[in-house]
Amino acid sequence: MASGQVCVSNIVTGTYDEIYAVVCQIPEGRVATYGQIARLINRPRGARQVGYALAALSDDKQVPWHRVVNAQGGVSRRAKGGYEEYQQILLESEGVTFDESGRIDLSRYLWRSSDCT
């Protein structure tokens, strides 16, 4: 599938920007956990920062933040409610199926950064 990766152009090597870059690299139909992303940017204990970075994310950036879920494979609550449902809809639109409890099968949809080359 022709995935559209068009956000890396605005990325700057800083702190949050690295997180955005990783999120942008997540292909469609795949999801990544905060801890996974945190490790990718060399911040194995910065899982919190990843979520905080997405919280501070602005609409100007085309970052698929909806592909980022917690370690339980579920959508975390945001500071401004209303978007948790929006995220699930976007993921379902990409082919991701949710569990009865509203959770994703990470063993099946978890994105692998170190695979296929």
Next chain:
DNA sequence: CTTGTGACTGTAC
């Protein structure tokens, strides 16, 4: 520089 907070994670009960 110190304090507070947050879209998290892992362990323990």
Next chain:
DNA sequence: AGTACAGCCACAA
């Protein structure tokens, strides 16, 4: 399986 506590990093005031 769900709830509770502590740890961690980065940014704003």
